Amino acid sequence: MDKKNLSVGVDLGTSNLLIYVEGQGTLFNEPSIIAIDKATQKVICVGHEASKLVGKNHEKFDVVRPLQGGVISDIELIREILIFTLNRIFPSEIQSIQKLVICIPSEITNTEKEAIVKLGHSLGIQNTIIEQEIKAAALGSGIDIFAPRGHMVVDIGGGTTDFGILSLGDVVLSKSIKIAGDFFDTQIIDHVKVVHKLEIGLQTAEEVKILLASLTGPYPTNDDDEEMVYEAMGRDLVSGLPHSVLLDAKEIREILLNCFDPIKSVLLATLEETPPELAGDLVDSGILLTGGCSQILGLREYIEDIAKVPVYLSETPLTAVVDGCKKLLKMTNKYFYSEV
Ligand SMILES: Nc1ncnc2c1ncn2[C@@H]1O[C@H](COP(=O)(O)OP(=O)(O)OP(=O)(O)O)[C@@H](O)[C@H]1O
Numbered sequence: 001m002d003k004k005n006l007s008v009g010v011d012l013g014t015s016n017l018l019i020y021v022e023g024q025g026t027l028f029n030e031p032s033i034i035a036i037d038k039a040t041q042k043v044i045c046v047g048h049e050a051s052k053l054v055g056k057n058h059e060k061f062d063v064v065r066p067l068q069g070g071v072i073s074d075i076e077l078i079r080e081i082l083i084f085t086l087n088r089i090f091p092s093e094i095q096s097i098q099k100l101v102i103c104i105p106s107e108i109t110n111t112e113k114e115a116i117v118k119l120g121h122s123l124g125i126q127n128t129i130i131e132q133e134i135k136a137a138a139l140g141s142g143i144d145i146f147a148p149r150g151h152m153v154v155d156i157g158g159g160t161t162d163f164g165i166l167s168l169g170d171v172v173l174s175k176s177i178k179i180a181g182d183f184f185d186t187q188i189i190d191h192v193k194v195v196h197k198l199e200i201g202l203q204t205a206e207e208v209k210i211l212l213a214s215l216t217g218p219y220p221t222n223d224d225d226e227e228m229v230y231e232a233m234g235r236d237l238v239s240g241l242p243h244s245v246l247l248d249a250k251e252i253r254e255i256l257l258n259c260f261d262p263i264k265s266v267l268l269a270t271l272e273e274t275p276p277e278l279a280g281d282l283v284d285s286g287i288l289l290t291g292g293c294s295q296i297l298g299l300r301e302y303i304e305d306i307a308k309v310p311v312y313l314s315e316t317p318l319t320a321v322v323d324g325c326k327k328l329l330k331m332t333n334k335y336f337y338s339e340v
């Protein structure tokens with residue numbers, strides 16, 4: 001009996017790793033973080049477990065992200081995180097995988113793509129296919145990317161903001177900028193340091209962003225309809241003692257508006273370079289926003305004001321890529337996949 005019966009889709013993101021198994025659903029959706037034993041180089045844990053160790057300096061292990069700024073920091077780490085996670089999902093059944101679609105950021109080089117395909121082959125998966133994240137995200141958000149009309153997708157994730165023009169199943173034009181969620185977090189850290197003389201950690205900065213971030217319109221409010229504030233705990237830079245300050249949504253908006261200036265420039269450059277027929281299509285088809293940071297309040301209106309075409313949000317910004325993988329796995333025709 002042929003035991004090669006599993007089809008698997010992977011969204012290998014800077015912040016999150018998602019793994020979908022045909023017929024079984026999304027079986028892994030956790031941070032793309034890995035903890036390695038320094039002495040043995042063996043993986044200790046991945047995902048949520050590893051993320052609990054972030055910022056907690058430890059002499060026995062390293063806590064690392066295999067992708068940084070949408071770029072592979074170390075292909076060996078990609079190998080480790082995939083093998084460890086796949087083994088956790090299907091103990092001793094990796095050899096049952098017959099088809100693997102891995103979605104990666106658009107800036108990854110051909111050499112890195114080849115290395116990922118080889119990695120699949122080394123696991124015994126001959127049918128290992130690399131797909132562009134932006135294409136899978138559009139498909140997973142319900143766009144008919146194979147139709148003869150232009151569509152635009154902007155994916156604001158953890159490491160990169162990716163811009164893509166799609167038509168007839170292909171990415172006609174794409175651009176990427178290393179300004180996304182991680183960068184917003186570091187800018188919040190810098191601001192709190194300079195303005196409030198408080199040193200805060202990355203996880204605190206991320207929480208501040210998720211709760212207070214907005215770009216236009218009303219500031220986020222709590223259940224009592226009051227404008228949100230966040231008590232950020234950290235270390236006072238003057239006294240060196242634990243301390244906290246109250247951050248408000250107004251100051252976070254100022255930080256974000258600065259961060260979005262380069263995103264705005266790349267958006268305009270992408271629109272300017274879009275072939276005229278496809279640009280014309282965008283008047284109706286609009287721009288789809290996806291990725292975790294597309295949930296920032298007022299982003300839709302902010303982009304609409306720049307692009308002057310309808311802008312809409314993916315209903316599943318954090319799972320759109322893996323949802324796209326699900327659809328791609330169903331297509332047996334290799335023509336539909338991007339060339340490596
Ligand atoms: N509600 C929210 N508001 C703002 N930002 C959010 C929200 N939820 C998640 N994020 C941010 O979204 C980012 C993660 O998004 P996503 O999972 O799409 O990234 P990724 O696919 O791993 O990264 P990339 O595609 O850049 O490699 C993180 O920076 C996270 O803090």
Ligand SMILES: [Mg+2]
Nearest residue numbers: 013014133157
């Ligand atoms: Mg992503």
